[in-house]
Amino acid sequence: MFNRFFFHIGRYFSMLQRVLTVPGKWSVFKKELFHEIDSLGLTSLPIVAIISLFMGAVITIQAAFGFTSAWVPLYAVGYTTRDSVILEFSPTIISLILAGKVGSNIASEIGTMRITEQIDALEIMGVNSRSFLILPKIVACMFINPFLILISMFLGIAGGWLLGTFAGVVSTYQYVYGIQYQFNSFNITYALIKTVVFAFIIASVSAYHGYYTEGGALEVGRSSTKAVVYCSILILVFNFILTQLLLS
Amino acid sequence: MIELKNINKSFNGRHITQNVSCTFERGQTSLIIGESGSGKTVLLKCIVGLTEPDTGEVLFDGKDALKMNAKEKQNLRKEIGMLFQGGALFDSKTVEENITFPLAMFTEMSEKEQKERAQFCLSRVNLKDAGNLYPSELSGGMKKRVAIARAIAPNPKYLFCDEPNSGLDPKTSILIDKLIKEITDEFQMTTIVITHDMNSVMEIGEKVVFICNNQKWWEGTNKTILNTDNKELNDFIYVSKFLKELKDKNKS
Numbered sequence: 001m002f003n004r005f006f007f008h009i010g011r012y013f014s015m016l017q018r019v020l021t022v023p024g025k026w027s028v029f030k031k032e033l034f035h036e037i038d039s040l041g042l043t044s045l046p047i048v049a050i051i052s053l054f055m056g057a058v059i060t061i062q063a064a065f066g067f068t069s070a071w072v073p074l075y076a077v078g079y080t081t082r083d084s085v086i087l088e089f090s091p092t093i094i095s096l097i098l099a100g101k102v103g104s105n106i107a108s109e110i111g112t113m114r115i116t117e118q119i120d121a122l123e124i125m126g127v128n129s130r131s132f133l134i135l136p137k138i139v140a141c142m143f144i145n146p147f148l149i150l151i152s153m154f155l156g157i158a159g160g161w162l163l164g165t166f167a168g169v170v171s172t173y174q175y176v177y178g179i180q181y182q183f184n185s186f187n188i189t190y191a192l193i194k195t196v197v198f199a200f201i202i203a204s205v206s207a208y209h210g211y212y213t214e215g216g217a218l219e220v221g222r223s224s225t226k227a228v229v230y231c232s233i234l235i236l237v238f239n240f241i242l243t244q245l246l247l248s
Numbered sequence: 249m250i251e252l253k254n255i256n257k258s259f260n261g262r263h264i265t266q267n268v269s270c271t272f273e274r275g276q277t278s279l280i281i282g283e284s285g286s287g288k289t290v291l292l293k294c295i296v297g298l299t300e301p302d303t304g305e306v307l308f309d310g311k312d313a314l315k316m317n318a319k320e321k322q323n324l325r326k327e328i329g330m331l332f333q334g335g336a337l338f339d340s341k342t343v344e345e346n347i348t349f350p351l352a353m354f355t356e357m358s359e360k361e362q363k364e365r366a367q368f369c370l371s372r373v374n375l376k377d378a379g380n381l382y383p384s385e386l387s388g389g390m391k392k393r394v395a396i397a398r399a400i401a402p403n404p405k406y407l408f409c410d411e412p413n414s415g416l417d418p419k420t421s422i423l424i425d426k427l428i429k430e431i432t433d434e435f436q437m438t439t440i441v442i443t444h445d446m447n448s449v450m451e452i453g454e455k456v457v458f459i460c461n462n463q464k465w466w467e468g469t470n471k472t473i474l475n476t477d478n479k480e481l482n483d484f485i486y487v488s489k490f491l492k493e494l495k496d497k498n499k500s
Contacts, residue, residue, distance in 0.1 A: 024353060024354075028352055028353060035340075116339075117334060118336050118337075120298055121330065123297075123298060123325075125349075125353065126328075126353075
């Protein structure tokens, strides 16, 4: 078991060594990068928006439900929603959702290219297939995910306000006062640092599982599942490590 | 010219290719034939560098590919065109983008020149109007022809085809065979085709290498193959009752 663990670690870093090289042709890399930004980032916007709106709303209602004591001011609802969304919900939960959507997409795309000999075709042409296929995905995820997370933060807090006032659990004044109360801008920086690290994990770990797929359609499905599972575990582990490093 | 010297390859202690040596001339279409599992594709992968042989030499115009450094290997690969069994076209790109891809990667051609070259290659394989289609919109035969167009786009010196006729009807198979032969003659390439289709052997087999029991068993041409005394080769060629009867008829 340990042998296999170290084998995968070694092969992953060996893959990264070939991935993180200067692209053979910048014009081709740029084209691939924009394509990936569109297919991995922009297409994720609707799911991120929907989840963020409703999660923000649920956090607000749950907070209001919990703060029944007269000693807790009602603006604490806005305060709690803001911190929950910025510190944990947007960077971590949305990244876990992106691990499912983007991670399985990357693993199955590269895995299918492997079993249909498209990667062999690239190698025969003299193309560094690892760098050509994986580097644009990593760069695209690390570039676009922070924007997705910022949008998620905004929509989460906005969703909390919209549904909180609609449900009558908090007034606009109290909510807005709460989200401004003792605001620490470092929390945003912390969330974005986490997002960039998670984006790297999602793209590289999924690409690793796709790139080394062997067999047929069944194995592509397995690679895709493995990619999501390992990405999710690594996101949770690195969430702990980064929180410890940045907030303690 | 490509020269193989004592190529050996084994996987998990199982010999797949044993001591294979032969020469493939420039401007000639050479066929490697043999039963499924005889090691033809592994041999081809050893030649093109997708798999490294355990021992032996693979000489491209006298230079051993196995002793080349990374830069030399990359330069060699730019001179190689390969037609894969399933075509291996890039799904996310149109036919034209598939063909211009190696040109965009390795040449200084302008976009206009790349498109002109793609059109030329497409017209060469009789698919002039397919440039804007995606691989999923093509039939099996069309995919093979696009793959040939992509392989010849950078003007390679060496062309490798892995079972170009698999899954095609006899008429389309002959078309593909003729196309490979014509292109080889026209561009004076060294062409190696892996197949187990005897129609291809008779149509374009200027040189035929028969692989059996993971070794080179026989070497000749399409003119000599039908009269061979080699038992294993005869078993391979005359496997069907129809061909056996035809052979007996010719003898009598």
